[in-house]
Amino acid sequence: MELSCLKSINPAKEENLVNNNIVSNEKLKTPVRTKHTSGLLSDKTSVVQFCTPKHLKTINTPNTSTKFNILPTTRTPIKRYFSDQALSQSTPDCFNIVHMETPCCKIDDIVAGEQTMYEGESSNLTVGIRIRPLNSKEMNDSKITSVVRGNGQNVIVECESAQHTFTYDHCFVSYHDPHTPGHASQEVVFHNMVLPLVQNAFEGYNVCLFAYGQTGSGKSYSLMGTELTQIGTMPFEEKVGIIPRFCQEILIRARNNLQIETTVEISYFEIYNEKIHDLLASTSSGSKKAPLKVREHPVFGPYVVDLSQHCVQNYKDLQAWLKVGNSQRATAATGMNEKSSRSHSIFSIILTQTHSDNQLDCKSLDANRRSKINLVDLAGSERLSQTSATGDRLREGVSINKSLLTLGKVIASLTENTNNRKQGFVPYRESVLTWLLKGDYINVHHTGKAFHAVS
Numbered sequence: 001m002e003l004s005c006l007k008s009i010n011p012a013k014e015e016n017l018v019n020n021n022i023v024s025n026e027k028l029k030t031p032v033r034t035k036h037t038s039g040l041l042s043d044k045t046s047v048v049q050f051c052t053p054k055h056l057k058t059i060n061t062p063n064t065s066t067k068f069n070i071l072p073t074t075r076t077p078i079k080r081y082f083s084d085q086a087l088s089q090s091t092p093d094c095f096n097i098v099h100m101e102t103p104c105c106k107i108d109d110i111v112a113g114e115q116t117m118y119e120g121e122s123s124n125l126t127v128g129i130r131i132r133p134l135n136s137k138e139m140n141d142s143k144i145t146s147v148v149r150g151n152g153q154n155v156i157v158e159c160e161s162a163q164h165t166f167t168y169d170h171c172f173v174s175y176h177d178p179h180t181p182g183h184a185s186q187e188v189v190f191h192n193m194v195l196p197l198v199q200n201a202f203e204g205y206n207v208c209l210f211a212y213g214q215t216g217s218g219k220s221y222s223l224m225g226t227e228l229t230q231i232g233t234m235p236f237e238e239k240v241g242i243i244p245r246f247c248q249e250i251l252i253r254a255r256n257n258l259q260i261e262t263t264v265e266i267s268y269f270e271i272y273n274e275k276i277h278d279l280l281a282s283t284s285s286g287s288k289k290a291p292l293k294v295r296e297h298p299v300f301g302p303y304v305v306d307l308s309q310h311c312v313q314n315y316k317d318l319q320a321w322l323k324v325g326n327s328q329r330a331t332a333a334t335g336m337n338e339k340s341s342r343s344h345s346i347f348s349i350i351l352t353q354t355h356s357d358n359q360l361d362c363k364s365l366d367a368n369r370r371s372k373i374n375l376v377d378l379a380g381s382e383r384l385s386q387t388s389a390t391g392d393r394l395r396e397g398v399s400i401n402k403s404l405l406t407l408g409k410v411i412a413s414l415t416e417n418t419n420n421r422k423q424g425f426v427p428y429r430e431s432v433l434t435w436l437l438k439g440d441y442i443n444v445h446h447t448g449k450a451f452h453a454v455s
């Protein structure tokens with residue numbers, strides 16, 4: 001399986017960013033994006049901020065013992081903006097005058113000999129690969145032998161007389177016996193590849209990580225882990241995957257920084273047969289809600305209409321929501337995987353940091369820094385002859401392969417455009433997945449990672 005993370009190039013450290021970007025609450029009836037050109041800031045590091053009125057958010061934690069009764073969630077300013085018909089008809093003036101600038105990396109800031117773990121992240125897109133061990137079924141099949149092995153950053157595939165070597169930013173090998181030297185546990189994968197994204201998110205960058213690979217290669221295992229539905233288990237046990245670890249890390253950092261009020265809001269949806277389903281919302285009968293629509297905002301880009309967002313304050317809240325979401329995800333047994341995801345899932349976190357500036361002796365002044373984190377578990381590509389799919393499974397497989405093909409086409413077009421320095425057509429709208437991730441591709445130039453799984 002491959003795991004891709006979109007990540008930032010070492011952005012310059014701006015300790016005082018929040019202090020330097022102050023907007024009066026008077027102007028905050030609609031969200032306003034401001035670009036500040038304070039002399040204290042490097043002009044390469046202007047930050048687009050979303051200023052929100054300071055308010056207490058309702059925490060809706062699902063009651064996991066009974067039916068999930070989703071209370072209306074406090075709408076975020078962005079959601080309010082989207083749902084306000086008067087506003088959404090045209091782009092308000094305040095957006096027209098905003099100049100969107102990209103923070104640039106400061107290569108010079110990297111001092112030789114003082115390497116941190118972030119310095120390996122010199123590219124905008126980092127790609128890691130994880131090789132899973134053979135499962136018990138595969139081990140009992142004499143026809144199946146292991147042909148893939150890792151060596152440093154290289155993956156070596158040996159087939160018959162030929163040997164192929166592929167190089168990645170990270171290569172993780174997981175063995176059946178976790179005590180095997182070099183075994184890449186969930187903790188190792190998270191620490192080496194994903195932790196820098198947490199830092200990027202706190203610096204105000206949007207980040208995106210997506211896992212891709214063949215069906216049954218371990219994408220869901222790496223992103224979500226197993227057994228996390230058991231509330232009360234240790235948060236960082238071996239089997240807990242990237243998504244709960246990411247949230248846990250954010251919550252710990254937020255709790256430890258008393259100067260800044262941090263809110264963490266999550267949403268979780270799947271794209272199944274090109275239709276979007278909110279995984280954290282259900283009807284009173286327990287059945288899934290009607291599919292949601294995608295619309296495109298002139299400034300913020302594509303978004304899912306009426307997607308529920310929920311505040312989480314602690315790990316227990318998160319586990320409860322993940323239990324709701326995962327139980328609603330479309331999975332089915334196929335010839336390649338007993339619990340195969342039949343949809344792409346996108347887990348989003350909105351991280352808002354609010355810093356009250358008392359220096360100006362005015363309590364109504366707040367500065368907000370807001371970043372969006374997308375953690376995407378793509379459905380696995382599958383050879384229909386091997387999954388023995390028929391009926392619904394066949395239709396799902398065709399839809400999965402088609403949207404993955406479009407994803408490949410979009411990435412190829414973007415690469416070609418970048419290499420040729422042109423603005424050619426990119427087929428974002430050929431699938432819901434690529435349309436929704438449009439903003440993330442653009443942001444790949446600043447923030448991104450990819451994770452690839454192989455079995």
Ligand SMILES: Nc1ncnc2c1ncn2[C@@H]1O[C@H](COP(=O)(O)OP(=O)(O)OP(=O)(O)O)[C@@H](O)[C@H]1O
Nearest residue numbers: 132174215216217218219220221337340341379380
């Ligand atoms: N690193 C690993 N160590 C041990 N077991 C693993 C590992 N990765 C995956 N597995 C096991 O392999 C099986 C398939 O994994 P998983 O369901 O995550 O695959 P997937 O890539 O998400 O498949 P699909 O695309 O069909 O949803 C599961 O039983 C999982 O527990």
